[in-house]
Amino acid sequence: MSYELFYWPSIQGRGEFVRLALEAAGADYVDVARERGRGRGVEAMMRLMEGPDLKRPPFAPPFLRAGKQVIAQTANILCFLGPRLGLVPRAEATRRWAHQLQLTVEDFIVDVHDTHHPIAMSLYYENQKPEAKRRARFFTEERAPELLGYFESVLQRNPGQRGYLVGRSPGYVDLSMFQIIDGLRYAFPKMMLRLEPGIPGLVALHDRVAQRPNVAAYLASERRLPFNVDGIFRHYPELDA
Amino acid sequence: MSYELFYWPSIQGRGEFVRLALEAAGADYVDVARERGRGRGVEAMMRLMEGPDLKRPPFAPPFLRAGKQVIAQTANILCFLGPRLGLVPRAEATRRWAHQLQLTVEDFIVDVHDTHHPIAMSLYYENQKPEAKRRARFFTEERAPELLGYFESVLQRNPGQRGYLVGRSPGYVDLSMFQIIDGLRYAFPKMMLRLEPGIPGLVALHDRVAQRPNVAAYLASERRLPFNVDGIFRHYPELDA
Numbered sequence: 001m002s003y004e005l006f007y008w009p010s011i012q013g014r015g016e017f018v019r020l021a022l023e024a025a026g027a028d029y030v031d032v033a034r035e036r037g038r039g040r041g042v043e044a045m046m047r048l049m050e051g052p053d054l055k056r057p058p059f060a061p062p063f064l065r066a067g068k069q070v071i072a073q074t075a076n077i078l079c080f081l082g083p084r085l086g087l088v089p090r091a092e093a094t095r096r097w098a099h100q101l102q103l104t105v106e107d108f109i110v111d112v113h114d115t116h117h118p119i120a121m122s123l124y125y126e127n128q129k130p131e132a133k134r135r136a137r138f139f140t141e142e143r144a145p146e147l148l149g150y151f152e153s154v155l156q157r158n159p160g161q162r163g164y165l166v167g168r169s170p171g172y173v174d175l176s177m178f179q180i181i182d183g184l185r186y187a188f189p190k191m192m193l194r195l196e197p198g199i200p201g202l203v204a205l206h207d208r209v210a211q212r213p214n215v216a217a218y219l220a221s222e223r224r225l226p227f228n229v230d231g232i233f234r235h236y237p238e239l240d241a
Numbered sequence: 242m243s244y245e246l247f248y249w250p251s252i253q254g255r256g257e258f259v260r261l262a263l264e265a266a267g268a269d270y271v272d273v274a275r276e277r278g279r280g281r282g283v284e285a286m287m288r289l290m291e292g293p294d295l296k297r298p299p300f301a302p303p304f305l306r307a308g309k310q311v312i313a314q315t316a317n318i319l320c321f322l323g324p325r326l327g328l329v330p331r332a333e334a335t336r337r338w339a340h341q342l343q344l345t346v347e348d349f350i351v352d353v354h355d356t357h358h359p360i361a362m363s364l365y366y367e368n369q370k371p372e373a374k375r376r377a378r379f380f381t382e383e384r385a386p387e388l389l390g391y392f393e394s395v396l397q398r399n400p401g402q403r404g405y406l407v408g409r410s411p412g413y414v415d416l417s418m419f420q421i422i423d424g425l426r427y428a429f430p431k432m433m434l435r436l437e438p439g440i441p442g443l444v445a446l447h448d449r450v451a452q453r454p455n456v457a458a459y460l461a462s463e464r465r466l467p468f469n470v471d472g473i474f475r476h477y478p479e480l481d482a
Contacts, residue, residue, distance in 0.1 A: 054398075057395065076337065104314065118355075157295075158296070
């Protein structure tokens with residue numbers, strides 16, 4: 001099956017968690033807003049999303065079109081793709097557990113995002129800088145250690161799983177955790193220097209995922225957008241004190 | 242089947258979205274942390290959650306025990322309970338849609354929570370009051386109208402569904418939307434006075450849900466905790482300008 005991913009074309013953002021899954025599985029997909037031509041580009045994405053004909057409209061990108069279905073919410077998209085792309089084990093309880101972890105990844109993403117946007121998404125960072133500094137301090141000192149520690153403990157409770165969070169090969173949750181570690185290293189290098197010795201399992205997971213042939217090829221390609229200060233993970237040195 | 246819900250005993254919080262589903266369906270359940278005795282109370286909840294034996298530990302309450310499974314993350318719990326309690330239609334694509342809406346409800350909850358805690362969950366409201374005022378202004382003027390408008394438009398696109406968001410009888414998404422409207426009326430009465438004329442469908446949905454016999458009985462019982470200034474929906478008049 002061929003998939004169409006709809007997401008902002010210039011940032012990794014939430015779309016990256018879906019891109020990583022599609023790429024790792026070697027899926028056939030189009031990153032619609034990054035292409036040109038008929039039915040492509042940001043305008044096409046907005047037209048679809050805001051069109052009055054869509055009975056089940058997304059609230060925001062990313063969303064995925066698979067046949068007649070239009071599916072939104074990152075974790076929901078991954079929950080749909082996981083079984084289809086072989087990125088989650090078969091047992092129903094394990095799939096539910098994977099989704100539970102993915103929703104905790106989502107909480108993590110919100111916390112990262114809010115370090116630079118604690119007041120409003122519609123304001124520039126420059127207009128919420130004092131608040132951002134304060135929130136980022138709690139993130140780097142409390143929240144990030146707590147969340148990373150949680151995922152590290154999940155890894156440690158699964159010695160039979162070859163260093164992956166779910167299953168014995170890298171699934172969508174592992175790909176998302178790779179992205180979290182990668183993004184935190186970009187945005188908060190000082191914090192990660194301090195925290196990484198305490199999360200050896202997650203660091204190893206990150207490296208193992210990055211070396212998977214499909215992932216490595218993707219990361220080296222132009223399809224992988226660079227981190228920048230428009231996405232979720234932003235490097236503002238003043239927030240990484 | 243009998244369920245055990247684990248959540249903080251003195252607030253509605255996120256647990257309330259699960260309580261409403263269990264109550265509306267007349268399910269057999271124990272609200273563990275609100276009971277006394279062996280294996281009951283907050284201590285029992287913390288012991289289970291933080292115990293080293295749990296292979297699939299929750300990051301935080303609420304969580305549900307159903308037989309041998311321990312399931313966390315509010316939307317994930319509802320995704321599990323929905324089919325079992327008859328609170329979501331049968332078709333797979335419709336269940337995915339319901340879950341997508343529930344995840345957007347989750348986004349809404351985070352936004353409500355962050356009006357009074359924009360900096361850190363570990364700080365008292367009093368210690369983040371100026372930031373809260375600023376964030377609340379964006380919530381009441383931008384974010385809440387946007388989210389409520391989205392859900393109203395979802396309702397309007399489903400004329401055959403008798404005024405419910407998903408399906409033809411109130412499902413877990415409708416119960417959650419009841420709680421959002423109810424909570425916003427408590428926390429932001431001025432804002433709701435202004436916004437309610439624009440969301441007649443959601444207001445009618447709220448009233449219709451509240452009149453369902455099981456829901457009405459629950460709301461009139463002592464099991465329904467009152468809103469207070471410790472939960473997600475808090476009434477601080479200065480945030481409802």
